[in-house]
């Protein structure tokens with residue numbers, strides 16, 4: 349499991365330990381990574397051009413100390429100070445002692461920025477507030493040819509949420525200290541961070557409010573039939589989705605559920621005959637189920653379907669048309685529920701559920717806040733879909749999904765996710781686990797489908813754009829790739845597969 353902590357938690361954990369040794373460990377890890385990158389890019393550190401962007405605090409101090417370490421190995425290091433009167437004195441002295449050049453002229457800084465082999469972004473770290481200041485803003489868009497390494501986090505990204513007010517630096521790699529920060533894992537911040545490397549410095553923070561599953565966590569969560577299992581014990585999922593107008597949604601929910609491990613799927617809806625023609629495994633008509641999926645493409649049948657499922661004393665996943673109807677009814681509609689409810693909105697549906705001034709764009713810009721607010725208001729677990737999928741519980745704990753590809757932004761792929769998450773609910777997983785496991789598996793299936801027979805490329809799994817070597821996928825292909833994703837995640841050699849998928853730490 350990856351754990352991400354808030355700035356407040358990091359500060360408290362830091363206060364329990366002495367300061368300088370922490371900074372020394374941080375700087376050693378940062379300098380080692382920069383040296384490795386320079387060797388990979390230029391063959392050696394000696395003679396490389398390195399630029400340090402240094403702000404007013406310890407983040408700038410880390411960057412300047414790392415610059416000094418690289419200068420001692422023969423790199424030509426220069427630093428531009430963004431708050432000259434407040435720059436970290438000891439670190440600045442260390443850089444000067446190695447012969448490093450220091451400037452306060454932003455025009456010189458921008459010229460160095462354009463030609464450096466490696467840039468260290470030490471403008472601001474966890475002390476940052478409300479976006480980049482004017483002196484730093486040009487570096488967010490200035491042209492460069494070298495690699496940019498963010499120190500602790502990309503300047504301009506909110507550490508606790510991933511929100512970006514205005515501009516932020518865009519890194520090729522982020523070296524973060526002690527623990528992950530939520531903002532490194534959630535878009536738009538995650539998109540600015542690139543792959544994240546964690547340097548342990550001995551912090552002992554409390555339980556993490558934000559987590560990200562990894563392969564081993566998924567393998568532990570996914571249900572496996574035992575010797576005594578039968579289809580009922582594995583979980584029967586009831587599906588009220590699809591309509592005469594949208595028969596495809598029913599097919600895709602059912603495909604997600606069947607490939608996602610449901611013991612059986614019971615379908616209640618108009619296009620029943622068509623569903624059975626495509627999926628002969630499906631049962632039709634009333635009967636016992638362990639969970640419901642309601643809403644995808646349910647069109648004119650939505651009101652009746654929502655009434656029936658919300659009255660049931662089993663977990664219910666509400667998606668798509670079901671969410672639009674729920675938004676009309678408001679949070680009170682879930683007040684009488686005796687079993688858990690899982691809501692799976694995209695940002696447009698989230699805005700509808702929140703009402704007021706909420707828009708899809710605002711929800712996308714503040715994913716963690718949106719998922720938490722919805723979970724709190726509706727007293728339900730919420731899976732907010734999109735470039736970073738966030739799952740939140742009413743108590744505010746959250747999981748962010750590290751798998752996926754933007755090729756998943758294709759009609760019907762959300763229906764497949766609903767069926768898959770429903771199957772995991774029916775198997776007995778609690779909604780938080782069912783939702784986060786489903787998002788992970790769905791993202792992995794999307795990547796496997798997009799990669800075709802190719803090995804998944806190494807690198808960030810967090811894709812706001814499809815990786816090179818990936819091709820478009822259809823929702824049906826995503827459903828069909830679920831068993832391969834399941835095998836990939838649970839195979840004994842999961843670790844190496846994980847590396848191949850770029851899912852490691």
Ligand SMILES: NC(=O)C1=CN([C@@H]2O[C@H](COP(=O)(O)OP(=O)(O)OC[C@H]3O[C@@H](n4cnc5c(N)ncnc54)[C@H](OP(=O)(O)O)[C@@H]3O)[C@@H](O)[C@H]2O)[C@@H](O)CC1
Pocket residue numbers: 358359362370371374403404405406407408410431471472473474475476477478479480481484499500501525526549551
């Ligand atoms: N925690 C740990 O365990 C360890 C932490 N370590 C490192 O320390 C870093 C945190 O250092 P920090 O506390 O000095 O804060 P930091 O981010 O450098 O900001 C400083 C000042 O910047 C200013 N400022 C504010 N907003 C701004 C903006 N938008 N744009 C520009 N400037 C802005 C504001 O000062 P102001 O100008 O308002 O007076 C603020 O006080 C952390 O990220 C990590 O790198 C490691 O060394 C090892 C262990």
Ligand SMILES: Nc1ncnc2c1ncn2[C@@H]1O[C@H](COP(=O)(O)OP(=O)(O)O)[C@@H](O)[C@H]1O
Pocket residue numbers: 668694732733734735736737752753754755756757758759760761762763764765790811812
């Ligand atoms: N930019 C993106 N990057 C990664 N995944 C995405 C992106 N956009 C959408 N997705 C995923 O694709 C799926 C789309 O679901 P949804 O919006 O409900 O579409 P539909 O209703 O057509 O099925 C979700 O799982 C979502 O997380």
Ligand SMILES: [K+]
Pocket residue numbers: 407469470471472473498499500501502503
């Ligand atoms: K930074």
